[in-house]
Amino acid sequence: MANRTKTLAVRTPEGIEFSLQIAGPVCRLLAYLIDASAIWSAVMLTGNILKIVSAINGQLGMAMLVFAAFVISVGYGIVFEWFWRGQTIGKKVLRLRVMDSQGLRLQFSQIVVRNLLRVVDSLPLLYLVGGVTCLLSPYSQRLGDIAANTIVVRNPEIFEPNLEKLFPDKFNSLKEYPHLAARLRGSISPEEAFLILRALQRRNELEPTARVSLFNELAEQLKSAVKFPQEALEGISDERYLGNVIDVIFRPRI
Amino acid sequence: MILDLEKFIARQREVWRELDGLLGALERDPAARMDLGQVKRFHHLYQVTSADLGKLQSFACEPELKLFLESLVARAFGEIHDTPSGVSRVKVGRFFINSFPQAFRGRILAFWVALATMLAGFAVGAALLIVDPDAKEAILPFEQLVGSPSDRVAKEEQGQNRALEGKKILFSSELMTNNTRVAILCLAMGATFGIGTLILLFYNGVILGVVVLDYLRLGHTAFLVGWLLPHGSVEIPAILIAGQAGLVLGGALIGRRKSISLAQRLRGISSDLVILIGGTSIMLVWAGIIEAFFSQYHEPTIPYSLKIAFGAVELVLLVLFLTRKAPLAESSGRGGLRG
Structure with missing residues (x-):
């Protein structure tokens, strides 16, 4: 299945390119539902607190509630996105973040504009205008995002890679032949290395027969490219052979 | 390698x-x-x-x-x-005193377009009432404006209208929030290339035209001016400024200056939009207080002359405030309708 995740590539003045994963409409809808619940809860809580004021002066309590409900509903997104750098409660839960469309730091004016334009995005009901715009936009922007020059990105939790997990400390017969190992490193492209690495990382997700067949195909191709002596390959599976190849490529000095 | x-x-x-x-x-x-x-x-x-x-x-x-x-x-x-420039570093006091009039003057062309649209609506509203007085019910959205002006004036001046008795704080709060909602809608409708903003301004002009003519043709000029001017002298300009912001947004989306990309144009106006809508909100809070606690009192409680003078002073002060000479804000950027 094709990868349907949208990304925005940003090129820095230093010539380095990085990509931002764009959040899709469904994630954003879920985040909005959480935020709508938070707004509703905040208004209810304020209503309960203002009951004390209402007990003293009913009119004043009601007036304060009308004002507070308005301020909470308009100000919620602005305050959270400013203090949490592009995140509200819903966005934090779903690991989404509002960002400048050029990767720059989000400005206060951008946050205000995108939040005020929710009025139009929510027309005629249930965020229809915003939803349709989001589906049609190449970077899943609603009208508020377009006007404010913002995008909503997915912010997956990223840890430093664990190489120990990738290369278990086992004997690698291919390293017994340094000249062939060097030839192997020279003959394989980063893209091919990436493909093998991905296959190894996701091996447990594969059907047993598909797993055997895939690793056999990859191994045969590499074995024909660089021919190691039979004793180097004896007794090891195709999968182990590919693991050894990756080890040779990424840890050449060990 | x-x-x-x-x-x-x-x-x-x-x-x-x-x-x-x-x-x-x-x-x-x-x-x-x-x-x-x-x-x-x-x-x-x-x-x-x-x-x-x-x-x-x-x-x-x-x-x-x-x-x-x-x-x-x-x-x-x-x-x-x-980027160091932005509202984030602007103090609220300085924002209202300096940045708001600067942004207003920097985008004055959009304000004139907003004013012309509302005046056109006003003229159409008045004309509709002359052609078909019964159309009033269809045009006016508020029930309290549909009745006869003479009946209302008589009731108000005899102190019989007690609808707001004991509810003025709530009424004030509702006015502030409702008017601010309308102002935000005026701005946000700019996203429809300004067409939605123009329709809203025109429609508000139509309502105003119908109400004003309805009172004027029955000779209740003093009542009308005394009722509308104290809060209207701030509220109507506030809605016009919100419309101005909407038109600035629409102008940036249309893009008169083709050499600048859409993103740059929008980046150039965002600070001004926030300043304009922020200033509008402050104006509407003031207008809401005045409408609930001052405009709704009529003769003999408060003489019309005093109410009219108060409204006129507010209007003059507002004009002086918005047009006073000060250097144009650096944030007044690079796109949208500018004067």
């Missing part, structure tokens, strides 16, 4: 961790500022990490590490290339 990944990670790990730590501290406190030494160190770490990402993209394909470095570079890039 493929990178010796393990050695590469072992050598650079501390740099990445230090950058990650600095970014975390900045993200936890939006108001945090680094001193010169910290900025230099931060810039160095950013450059080293960028170079590492470049190496990784060229010579290796380890997806986890690439994602990790991309995330670090993306976060640091936003901090390094932060």
Whole structure:
């Protein structure tokens, strides 16, 4: 299945390119539902607190509630996105973040504009205008995002890679032949290395027969490219052979 | 050539961790500022990490590490290339006293378009009432305006209208929130290339035209002016300024100056939009208080002359405030309707 995740590539003045994963409409809808619940809860809580004021002066309590409900509903997104750098409660839960469309730091004016334009995005009901715009936009922007020059990105939790997990400390017969190992490193492209690495990382997700067949195909191709002596390959599976190849490529000095 | 990944990670790990730590501290406190030494160190770490990402993209394909470095570079890039101008650093007092009139004057053409649209609506509303007086019920959205002006004036002047008795604070609160909602809608409708804003301004003009003519033709001029001027002298300009903001947005979307990209045009107006709508909100809070606690009292409680004088003074002060000479705001940017 094709990868349907949208990304925005940003090129820095230093010539380095990085990509931002764009959040899709469904994630954003879920985040909005959480935020709508938070707004509703905040208004209810304020209503309960203002009951004390209402007990003293009913009119004043009601007036304060009308004002507070308005301020909470308009100000919620602005305050959270400013203090949490592009995140509200819903966005934090779903690991989404509002960002400048050029990767720059989000400005206060951008946050205000995108939040005020929710009025139009929510027309005629249930965020229809915003939803349709989001589906049609190449970077899943609603009208508020377009006007404010913002995008909503997915912010997956990223840890430093664990190489120990990738290369278990086992004997690698291919390293017994340094000249062939060097030839192997020279003959394989980063893209091919990436493909093998991905296959190894996701091996447990594969059907047993598909797993055997895939690793056999990859191994045969590499074995024909660089021919190691039979004793180097004896007794090891195709999968182990590919693991050894990756080890040779990424840890050449060990 | 493929990178010796393990050695590469072992050598650079501390740099990445230090950058990650600095970014975390900045993200936890939006108001945090680094001193010169910290900025230099931060810039160095950013450059080293960028170079590492470049190496990784060229010579290796380890997806986890690439994602990790991309995330670090993306976060640091936003901090390094932060633009210092913006509302974030503007104090509220200075904002209202300086930035608001500056933004208003900087976008004056959009204001004139908004005013002309509302006046056109006013004329159409008045004309509709002359042609078909019964159309009043269909045009006016508020029930209290549909009845006969003479009946209302008689009731108000005899002190029989007690609808707001004991409800003035609530009424004031409802007015502020409702009017601010209308103002936000006026701005937001600018996203329809300004067409929605023009329709809203025109419709508000029509309502105003019908109401004004309805009272004038029955000879209740003093009552009408005394009723509308104290709050209308601030409320109507506030709605016009919200419309001005909407038209600035619409103008930027249409893009008169083709040499500037849409993103640049929108970036250029966003500060002014926020300043205009912020100023409008403050004006509407004032108008809501005046409408609930002053406009709704009529003769003999408060003489019409006093109410009219009060409204006139407000209007003059507002005009002086908005047009007083001050240097144009730097934030008044590079797109949209400008005068």
